[in-house]
Amino acid sequence: MVEDKQQEQALAAEAAAVAEAAEHEPLEAVEEAVTRAARWRAFAERQNRAYHVLWLTCIVFGAAAAAFAWTTIRVHDRQAAAENLGRDVAQVLSAADVQSVRQPAKGGGALTAYYSPTLHRAALVEHGMHTPAGGHTYAFWYRDASGAARSAGSSRFDHAHNDLVLLPSVPAGTQLEVTLESSGADHPTTPALATLPLG
Structure with missing residues (x-):
């Protein structure tokens, strides 16, 4: 310098x-x-x-x-x-055609789905479900009449602000299946914890 x-x-x-x-x-x-x-x-x-x-x-x-x-x-x-x-x-909850279905989940807790056919969206709310062990998550699948499953997202439901999931692009006349999977699973590998008919 x-x-x-x-x-x-x-x-x-x-x-x-x-x-x-x-x-x-x-x-x-x-x-x-x-x-x-x-x-x-x-x-x-x-x-x-x-x-x-x-x-x-x-x-x-x-x-x-x-x-x-x-x-x-x-x-x-x-x-x-x-x-x-x-x-x-x-927007889903205020839709004129909103429908709701609630199912208990195996292992404890329950799930409620609010579905609007015109919006093709659903809001999934959990009630008292356990947080999965590390490396695992709740996986959501659209199951059609042929039995084929398509991923609809996932959540760990691990705190008070993570108890609700928005499901976009819901196919008409499908069922929502919830399983417990290893993170990143691309198809269901365990029995369904809950199955909720949408539409």
């Missing part, structure tokens, strides 16, 4: 002055020159430390600002998603 070079040059000049004074000046003058050099060196070191402290402080505050911005964005996204879900569910 330019400032460091300037400081080194100043110290070198001061040292030269001390050496010259040692040859031509009395002891008091030499001591005074040495004292000035020591003070200048201490001042330069304090400046250098202050620069590094300022630099580290900028890094810390920059990282904190980035983390705060990222957290704010995530919170905003979650709020937006919750608002969108609330709006879509309200």
